[in-house]
Each structure stands twice: as C-alpha cells, then as structure tokens.
Amino acid sequence: MEYRTTSKIIERLEEMGVPYRFGPDIHNAELRMGLPSAEVHKAAKERAVAEGARPELVERMADGFTGVVATVEGALPGPTIAIRVDIDSNDLIESVEDDHMPYREGFASVHHGAMHGCGHDGHAAIGLGIVEMLNIYKDQLKGKVIVIFQAAEEGGRGAESVAKSGILADTDYFLSSHMGIRANRTGLFAAGTFGHLVSTKFDGHFKGVSAHAGNSPELGHNALAAAAAAVTNLLAIARTSKGTSRINIGGMQAGPGRNVIPDYAVINAETRGVTGEINDYMFDSAMHVCAGAAQMYKCEFTHTVEGKTTDAPCDEALVKLAAQVASEMDAFDEVCEMMDFGAGEDVTFLMREVQAQGGQATLMLIGSDLKAPHHNRKFDFDEAVIPVAVELYTKLVFAIGEQAKG
Amino acid sequence: MEYRTTSKIIERLEEMGVPYRFGPDIHNAELRMGLPSAEVHKAAKERAVAEGARPELVERMADGFTGVVATVEGALPGPTIAIRVDIDSNDLIESVEDDHMPYREGFASVHHGAMHGCGHDGHAAIGLGIVEMLNIYKDQLKGKVIVIFQAAEEGGRGAESVAKSGILADTDYFLSSHMGIRANRTGLFAAGTFGHLVSTKFDGHFKGVSAHAGNSPELGHNALAAAAAAVTNLLAIARTSKGTSRINIGGMQAGPGRNVIPDYAVINAETRGVTGEINDYMFDSAMHVCAGAAQMYKCEFTHTVEGKTTDAPCDEALVKLAAQVASEMDAFDEVCEMMDFGAGEDVTFLMREVQAQGGQATLMLIGSDLKAPHHNRKFDFDEAVIPVAVELYTKLVFAIGEQAKG
C-alpha cells in the first residue's frame, strides 16, 4: 500500500520530465495476491492523501495497483534494459523469534532485512538516482532503460503481477540488486547470486455444512474435522531427498461455535524449498492432502495464494560484465561473481520473465556496513552506499550498451 | 449477568419485608463457570445501573455473583423446603439450525425454550408470587421455605456454584419446575421428570513454544499440531453401548500466524450423554485424548469447564404428592407422574445436593399453550399459567408440611 511513496516518486519523475506508467498499466490484475481488505485499502488511501499524496494518483493506484515504471529513451539505437528497485517500506518485523535465530538454514525472508534496510525509501532513492543520471546522459545512451519502482510487499506479493503485465516485453537485460544480506560490509560486491529461496504462502479454506451437534450431527459436513486431518497430514508430507524443504501451518480459525458442527475452517500455511522444484513438490503434495481431507468429510476445499517467491539463475555473461564494471570502481574492494543469496526475493519472477524471452538477468548484492546488528529493529544500511549503487547501475547500463554494439 | 433483574427482585422482596441473601453468600466462588471477561462484566454493570439497578447491589453481585435467595420462616415447626426459579432472560437463539431439527434425540438445551419462554421475567414472577403468598400465610406455614432466584445462564453455568454454597444445608424438600417443554399445552402437568440430558462444555487450551518455521522448526512445540491431533481423535472416541452420546468440537483458534510454529490453540468442545455416566465416560475419554495429543507435541494442555449439566432422579414420594396436589386443582385437566424431560437443566445440581443430604427433590413440568410455534423467535408461554404455578407451589408447600407433621 505504497500510495504516498509512489506518489512522491511520480512527482519527482515529473520534475525531471521523465515519462512514466503506473496503475493498472503495469500490473496483471489477476495475479495480484494477498490484497488487504477494502476497508484497509480505503484507510491507507485516505492517510496517503492526508499526508500529501495526490488524490488522482492515489485513486488510479487503488486496489493494489501501486508502483511506477519510468522510461529513459536513449538517443542512440541499442538494447532494452530493465532495472528494478523495490520501494516497500514495511516496518513490521517478520517474527519476534528472529532475534535468536541462527539463520543457518537461511529461510528468513529477505524482506525482513529490507523492511529496515529500505527505511527512508533507500532503494527508491537509488532508483531515482539512476533515472536522474541516465536522463542527464541520454544523448549518449544506447537503447532504452525502464526503471521499475516495484511495490514488493512482504511475502512475495508484488512481483508476479508486474512480471506478467507486459511491461517487460522485448527486454534484453534485467538488472536488480539488494543491499547487504550476506554482502555484509561496505566495499563488497557480488555480481550474481544463487540460493534464492522459494516459498508459497497460502490460506486453505474448508467449507462444510453446519448442523446441530446434539440433534443431528449426521447432517453436518465437519469443516474443522477436515482441517484438523489436513493439518496433521500436511505436516506428515514425505520430505524430499533433493534438498531442504519446509511446511508450516501457523494458524487456524474454525467455527462457528461449541454446539454446532463447524461449517468453516481456515488454515494459514506456507511451503518452502531451496529450489522451485522442491517447493513445487511440497505445495503440490499439500494440495493433495487438503483435497483428500476435504473429501473425507464431504467438504469443499479452496485455497488462496497469499504470497509466492521463486528462484531464477543469474546469466553468466551478464554476471561477468557486472563483475568487471564493479571491479573498476574504487568503491568496491572485493568483487565476487556469485554469492549465496540465502533468502527469498520476488524479483526472480521478473528475471524469469525476461529470461523466458531470451534476455539475460541478474540479482546482485551491494555490500553495506550495518549501523546496528542485523535483525535489530535499529538496523539500517550505510547511506554512503546509495551513490555507489547509482554509479554501478549507470556504468553497467553503458557497458551493456557498448557490449551490445560490438 | 442478571444485575438488573436481581436488583428488581430484591427491591420487591424489601417491599414485602422478606429477608434475603445474595452475592457471594449464595455462591461457591470456585465453581462459577464460563464467566464473561472483566470488560463485559463492567459494561453490564454500568448498563444495569443506567437502567435503574441499585449501584450498591450491583457492586456486590459483581463477577458473577448474581441471583438472590428469599426466606419465608413459617410460624410453626416443620421441614425446610427449597424452591428454585431461574431468572435468566437470554434472548439469543441457541443455533440457527434449530428450526429444522427433529429433536427426536432431545439434546436441545432446555434454555433454548427458556430464553423465549422466560422472557419478561416470567419465571421470576412465579417466584415472587410464591414468596408473596407464603409470606401472607406464614402464620400457618410449617417449617421454612427458601426461594432461590437462580441466575442460570445458558450452558449450565449457574447452578453448581449455588448448590455448593451452603444455602441448601438441612433442606428436606426441593421443588422446581419448567414451563412447556414436552408438557406442551395449558392444563397438562407432570409431577416429575426423567431424561435430564447431561453435558459438559469445555475449552481445551494447548500451549506450546513458538519458533521460526523456516529457520528452526525443531525449536517449536506445535500447539496447533497437538490440537489437530486432538480434534480428530476426540471425534474417534469409541461410543458407548449404554446409550446415546455426543462429542463436538465446534471451534478452534490457533496461531499466531503463517510463518511461526504455533504456540497456542484453543478448541471449543462439548460432550453429551443421556445419563451422567455416559457423559462422564465421554468427558474422561476426551481428557485422555487431549492430554495424549499435548504429549505428542511436547505441549501443555489445560481445560476450562464452560458449562455443565447433570441428571438427577425425582423422588417417588414427592412426585406422588405433587401429582395429588395438582390433580385436585381445576387448572390441570391431565396429570401424569413422570414425563421425559429430554433436555438439559442445571437445576439437577441442586436436586443432587439435597438428595445427598437425605432430602427429596423433583423437577416438574407445568404445561403451557404456545403463543407461537415452538422454536420460533416469537415463542412465549401462556401468561395465564403464572398464577396457576404460584397456586401449585403454595399448595404443595402446605401439603408437604401436613405430610411431614403426620
């Protein structure tokens, strides 16, 4: 619900005279996930307007169509390059347990860090810096650059609708990065990453038929019984030998109440895997379990996907080019080609979309000193990294243009 | 939460000059069940005062100590007789399914009818009428009569704390009745009843340990997994061959949420049986299941009883006397000794208390035409029955005095 953030970015783009698209134009409406309720949306819109967002913009973004895409058209012919920065500034912590977690399995959402790392619109500032620099030098720019300010809400809910909106059509190169993560000091850079963890967050809805529990229990189709059977057997899904996987059912609400055969039950669940294949295995198995559990009690089962991340390989040629560009910058004293990302990132949906069209993509790590210990609520990244990131992206865009020419 | 009702009864007793006890004096504090939260109580007290209840009375009844006991001391020596009328006026319907229930198993709460049948303080009016009559004739009254205006909230939550408060000490005879039920026309009377259905309403609380579901699931003790196992296996309790039994888990709430191993889960459950032995079997089995389920997942299980009804036999000698008294009244054209009550009634706790001391007890049915079809929200009993009931109780008290003398 980044109404105000999007509105501010748009104002800045207008000041620069850079064309932009936003609202339904940059989303696939059917793929938006985990939308808040109408009430929450309305309150967010009103708050955004009260805080200075332009009402006509907010209205057009309503119902989850946040984010904006800027286009800098170079004067010279060349490739189409897409850069994605995420602009979410969620300030809730993922879980109170995080503080004492060893993180050795690395399943923690990258957005946990992002929440705090991206405070003060840090990533958005990088995006605007890139647009500003490219706009200044557009006479020498080969090809076209689109900068996607993505509303990537926690839980992997933003990227897929952008990826499938059509804005990536004909994109030849896709660039993205994250601050910190395992590049945990200023001066360290990774030109590509692997180990993008994959998860599917879903709610399972069991719908039954209520009946008086004393008078005619046989008339009921017990949704809570179905959900309880599902929970136990979801946890019992055979773990794959192909790598670490997880399943959790973190919540259940069922009712209506004591003396009625329950006609509804909702479970809040997620599957995780170290690869898309493993997560798919877990999720598909989960769907079998839930469908079977519903059948046992003559209930109906439906699910809603509340969030999703996937994995994507970084393309070697692009990674090598980014590594070379970075190694020529004074700001980096250590450049490695590939680093373990060890977390989920929904930018992988955008990467896969570009790669499916024959383009190249990478997700880089730009190292940053931490102002406070990781996972601490005061965590923030080193703001000196912002101009470094702008410089890296600008130089990389020009390097791609050069290379593409040759 | 009958603050205002109790307050009004007390005012009327004061007008008559009849001594009374109320508040903690007539309750066993440890046996109050299913108490609303402090907030709900506070709001109820404030509403009662706003509607005219006396603040000092309301304060003394606070925290569930509602109801009042009036004492009419006869001038002549004789037995101690207790009469109980219930004064609750809950106007919620038990379940929307009730309308199309065949009721052939008879498990419906008597309070379902009571809610509507007792509207307008009908039962309370009978109680005050009895006090008034006995007070007028107390010079001829043998022994002592206490009239218990019981706050018998739906779900069997009121009677046990009254039964164990000490107010029934030395009671020789216990009289109670209900309007309608299966005595479904004015003029019909049953001097005793059987088939008092028995139930235990309980919440089961599973307490575990939360953990990050991705990073360290092994640190969690999964309360939802325990509760899910409990639900399935509670439903699987072997049914007894000794008569109809029921178990239902009508609701569950577990959390905190998707990516955390759940550390709490609450189930809303009830057991039922056509006898106390059968209900005890179901409840005891349920406790085994829940404890075992908790152990499976290293969780702790506790339960809170939210309501309870039991059964009690009506004493033959007292039933015969009541039948004789009724058969001599013009108001009744059909008198039977025993009728199937086919529902739960918490007055059975009071009956059992008196019987345990060697006294006699009965629960009668006073027939009433129905002004609207049964189970309809407009259901109400025939108000002409009120003076009939007062007459019956008064004559029966005197008849007991006569008999006891001989």
Added chain:
Amino acid sequence: MEYRTTSKIIERLEEMGVPYRFGPDIHNAELRMGLPSAEVHKAAKERAVAEGARPELVERMADGFTGVVATVEGALPGPTIAIRVDIDSNDLIESVEDDHMPYREGFASVHHGAMHGCGHDGHAAIGLGIVEMLNIYKDQLKGKVIVIFQAAEEGGRGAESVAKSGILADTDYFLSSHMGIRANRTGLFAAGTFGHLVSTKFDGHFKGVSAHAGNSPELGHNALAAAAAAVTNLLAIARTSKGTSRINIGGMQAGPGRNVIPDYAVINAETRGVTGEINDYMFDSAMHVCAGAAQMYKCEFTHTVEGKTTDAPCDEALVKLAAQVASEMDAFDEVCEMMDFGAGEDVTFLMREVQAQGGQATLMLIGSDLKAPHHNRKFDFDEAVIPVAVELYTKLVFAIGEQAKG
C-alpha cells in the same frame, strides 16, 4: 464350504425322487463374497470327498457354489412358495468376548447362536422334513414349493448371490425361520420379526508406491500413512441421531518393512446400524473417508465386501396367516405376531428379492428350550422342535394354498 452337507442333502433328495438344482445354477457368481482362498477350497473339497461326498457333486459346487434347491411341484394350480433353511455348521465362536457381553445393543451375529444351535445339521433336517412331507402330499398340493438349502456362511456371505441367481423368479410367498434367539423356550412362536441388524464387513486396500525411506522418500506414495489417516477418521465419522451405529477397524496389515515407504496397507473393517439406512450412512461415510485418505497420499483405494446383512419388513398378511396356523397347533402355547430379532440374518436379501417382485415374506422365530446356557459352547436347541417346525411349514404351505385359491 458345505460340500459334504450339500452332497448328503442331494443324496437324500435323490432317494425321495425330488428334482433339485445346485452349483452355479443357484448362484449369481459375481455376488459371492468373502470366498476362501483356492488352497482352502481345495483342502475342503478333498476332505469332503474323503468323508464320503460324491466327487462329481463336489466338483460342480467348487468355488463357493454350495447349497441346493429342491422343487416339489403340486398337482393342483396355485402360488409359488419358497422356503429357505440354512445349512451352515460353522463351529467357531464369533469372539471370545461374547461370554461376558450384555447383548443389550443386540449386535451379536445371529450366527453365533446358529453355529451351535444348527450343529448336527438341524436346520437341514427341517428342510428335508418339509420336502418329504410335501412330496408325500403333492397330489393335494396347490402350486409349487421350492426349498432352498442355503449355505449361509457366517458373516452374511451366502444369501445375496442366491437372491440374485434367478431362482426366486415368480415367487409369491417366502417363508423362513430361526430357532431360539429371543424365542427362548419351546412352545413360543413369533410369526414375524423386526430389528434385523444390518452390517457391512469390508476390507479396505490402500495401494501406494514404495521407495527407499532414506534415499528418496519423496518417490513413495505412503499406503500406511493413508491407511492410518483413514483409521482415525473412520472412527471419527459423525454418528447419526437416527439410531445406534457402529464402525470398527479390527485389523491392519501394512508393509513391506522398516526401511521402505510402504506400498500397501489393508484394513479389516465393518459398519453396523439398527436399520439399513443407518448402516448405509456409515458405510457411505466410510468410503468418503477412505477415498480422501488415499488421495492425501496419492494412493489408490479399493474395497472388497466380505459380508453383508440387511433388514427386511415382514409382510403383515403373511405374518397373520402364520400366527393363525401356529395358534392352531398344540405344540405352541404362546404365539405372538412380531418379535424383535435383534441380530443380523442374511435371509433378508431373499425376502427383499421376493418383495421387490410383489411377493410376501416373513422370518419367523420358533422357540426352543436351551440345553445349556446361551453363548455356551455346549449350547444346542431342543431336537423335539424339528418335527414341530416341519409341521408348521407344511401346514402353512397348505394354508397359503387355500387362501390363494379363495
């Protein structure tokens, strides 16, 4: 596996010159249930031949086609009457628990008593007696009488294949009876019965896919996990308010072994109900549970019915006629029209078949003193009852003929 018994009956029928049918002619091959294995059959056949059964008869009965149907064609026109006597002589007791069972729910198999009561081919003797008498008087006999010597193995496995074999085509009246049960003294007779308990005995087969439990558990489809889920949730089927029901899973075999994801599991189960509707509800619910459990673990579920009993009403006109015939016999000092059978009897399949064609049917009780306490292994009925039964059937056949004429 009544090879020898059938063979002996056939020999006797041949001596009397009465035509008979047997083998596949009197069975519907597809409806035979709970057949022993080929080995057991072979051994039984060899034993029967060794004990004097005629080999060519035994061969024709092979594979469960036991029993024989005799036909006595009357000289005069009239109705077709079928009489069924069961000839099984199983001498195993149903369960070691039976001795201390209160039997108040009445679910015990009638065949428990039958096993001992029918020792020494008692029922078969009655059947042969009837054939002999009718054969002697066939010149005066109106219509046709077929006497079905049914191999009704324990567990309700014999009647349905006979009922659907076609031999009951055009049957107008169907007569059957049982010794004892609740007619527990010589001289007592019931012309009809109700309360024929209903059960379905089935094996559930879960077929999965095995895999190495350490190396690639994800390749397995766990049949034991499916069966375990089925067991728990079968026991959890909501009990109907319409009357007593039961479900039991009395055995499971799953494997192949410790370090392999199990690819098979078999459960041995049964449902029971006091009416066919209730048993159908339980069985249908069980099929839902098993199918759902299989789906949860990507397994296949099939079931085999190992035995079945149903209920059937006795036709009032026929009952009244039987009561009248019995009341005119000196052998009976007490005749009632209807008695609670309180057990399962597979003759109900035959009754239903005749009734479906518009015919009338009854299942009578012929009282018998017990030579030893009921349920005792020495239990046997009073052999003096055999000629009484023969007389009853013969007179009833003639009475039907008379009535049909008028």
Added chain:
Amino acid sequence: MEYRTTSKIIERLEEMGVPYRFGPDIHNAELRMGLPSAEVHKAAKERAVAEGARPELVERMADGFTGVVATVEGALPGPTIAIRVDIDSNDLIESVEDDHMPYREGFASVHHGAMHGCGHDGHAAIGLGIVEMLNIYKDQLKGKVIVIFQAAEEGGRGAESVAKSGILADTDYFLSSHMGIRANRTGLFAAGTFGHLVSTKFDGHFKGVSAHAGNSPELGHNALAAAAAAVTNLLAIARTSKGTSRINIGGMQAGPGRNVIPDYAVINAETRGVTGEINDYMFDSAMHVCAGAAQMYKCEFTHTVEGKTTDAPCDEALVKLAAQVASEMDAFDEVCEMMDFGAGEDVTFLMREVQAQGGQATLMLIGSDLKAPHHNRKFDFDEAVIPVAVELYTKLVFAIGEQAKG
C-alpha cells in the same frame, strides 16, 4: 547368526596357536538387539553343525553370542591396539528400490555394499591375515593387538554389545576400515572418515484391551487407533534445521480381527539423521508421539530397539599416521586424510568406547575396483585388495608401536 563363519575362524586361530575369546565373554548380553526367534536360531545352529561347524563352539555362541576376539601379545612393551573386522555375510539386498536410487543423500546402509562386497568372508580373510602376520612377527611387536572378528549383522545390531563387553578396556588405539564405499577404485585410500550416518530402528508395541466392537465398544482400549494416530503424527515430527533427518514407519500389524476392538498393534519404524544429535532428536520426538498416542486411547506403549548406528570422529593424530603409512605403500597411488563415509557403520560404537577411555580411533576406506556396477547383485570387490589391507594394518600397528615408544 554367523555360527559357521565363527567356527571356521576359531579353527584357523587354533591352527596358528593364537589365543582367543568368544561367546558370552565378548558380549554384553543386555545390549544384543534384534535377535531372531529361538526357532530361527535353532535352525541356524543345526545348519552350521551340518555344514561342519564344531557343535561345542556353536552351542557356546547360541543366542547371538557370535564373533571371536584373537589376541597377539607382542614380546616388547607397548600400547594396546584393537582392530575390528566384520564377518557378516548377509546376502539379502536392503531394498529392491536401491537400483535406481541416486544415493545423493547417502542414507544407504553401508551393509548394503558390505553384503556383496564382503561375500566369501573377504573381511574375515583380512582379519586372519593380520593375525597371521602379527603372530609371525610377534617377537618384534610392541604391545598387544586384539583382532575383533565382529558379527555385525545388518541393521547395526552387533557392535554395541561387543563395545560394552569389557574387551576394549585399556585399548589405546582402535583401527577399522571398509572396502570401497566412496573409495571406489583400487589404489585410493582414506585414512579417516566423517559422515557416519546415524539411525535407530525400533518396533513400537501398542497394547490395548479388546472388546466386542458391536456390543460394548466402550470397554475396549483401541490399540490400532493409537497406532494409527502415532503413524500420522510420527510422520509430522518437525524436521530439524540442523541437517537432514528421516523417519519411516515401514510396516504395521494390528488385530485380532474385524469385529473386535484391536488390542494390539505393532509398528516397524526407524529414524535417521546425519549426526547423532539429529537422530536423537528424531527418536526422542518419536517416543513422545508414541507415548502420547497410547495415552489418547488408554493403551500401553513399549518399544524394542532392533538396530542402532551412531557416529564417531576419527582422531587426527591417528589419521595422519595412517595416511603416512599408506603413502609409503606402492599399492596406493592416492591417499587422502578424510573422506565422507556417507553411510551408517556400527563400528562407531567401538570407536566411541575407546575414545571415551582416552584412546584414539579411526575408520579408514580402502579403495577397490568394482567387478560389477555398484548396487548390482554381482557386486564384489577386487580380491587383490586383501593382501594390501593386511599389509596396511600390519605396518600401521608397527608404526603405532614406534610412535608410542618415542
């Protein structure tokens, strides 16, 4: 049940004049696991005698006391060194699925390979060769060497009773090795190993109370229901983030039969982990689940451990010495210090015992070409490796003696 093998080894030791111990002297009777039944034992003994084993030896080994320990006492003072060779020659394959297993998780029992690799008493031949060589050179031998010919039956059932028998008292060095595994070519040698997989094989016994399922189900304590709940919830144990774990229930037998509440159920299960800590976590969790499941149905739960492997570190100093000795032998062209064992081996119980006393231990890998593809039933190791192994052990024993002197 290596009666004949042990007998043959003893005969050979007697020929050499080397003292030995066997039978109960080299076992801790209470720690024998997974013993075959008395019948199977008896048959094995008879077969062994028939095939030439000495009856008095066989008798003394009866009931699982197989294996033998030879002692070569050096003429010079020095350390006590224990060498273990396993002599089992089981020729069953672990599982038919093995052929197409990727083995990437490495959970396959080392004994799978051993069965075939050790065919023809290969390992035993190495042990006898070592004894022979040391016996020849005992005048120059410093200290004492015991060679343990261990009957290490598949499933980790042999080592623990030997480890706790007392024969390792005062042992300073412990040497053991395995052919092949990941040292899959002749000429390759690993002086130490890690990655010894850990498992516990157990049977869970649920004991309940039977009852007639129709007449009095409430009198039963349903052991199958308990076991079914256990199965589902065992599979649902939260997987630890500390490394790969497994749990499998590969078989169940419950009964007695269809119409009886089952009074027994046995599950055949195993837990696995890549470390002892992980396996302990899984096994302990499993015990909680089983105990809880039993409690749910008022059953008793007991378990029998049918096999167990653990892990043990190889001591660095001993590993370096072995690597040095091997690197000086022509037979090895590649020597590495540590290699991933990637399988379970019960010799780790012996290693841990020696290390607990302050001694050093290692488990080495002696590479071998494979005569047939791995996992093939024709698999066998290169017999040329036998004299190489004998040479290695002999030289290592002397090197230890040298080192210990310094």
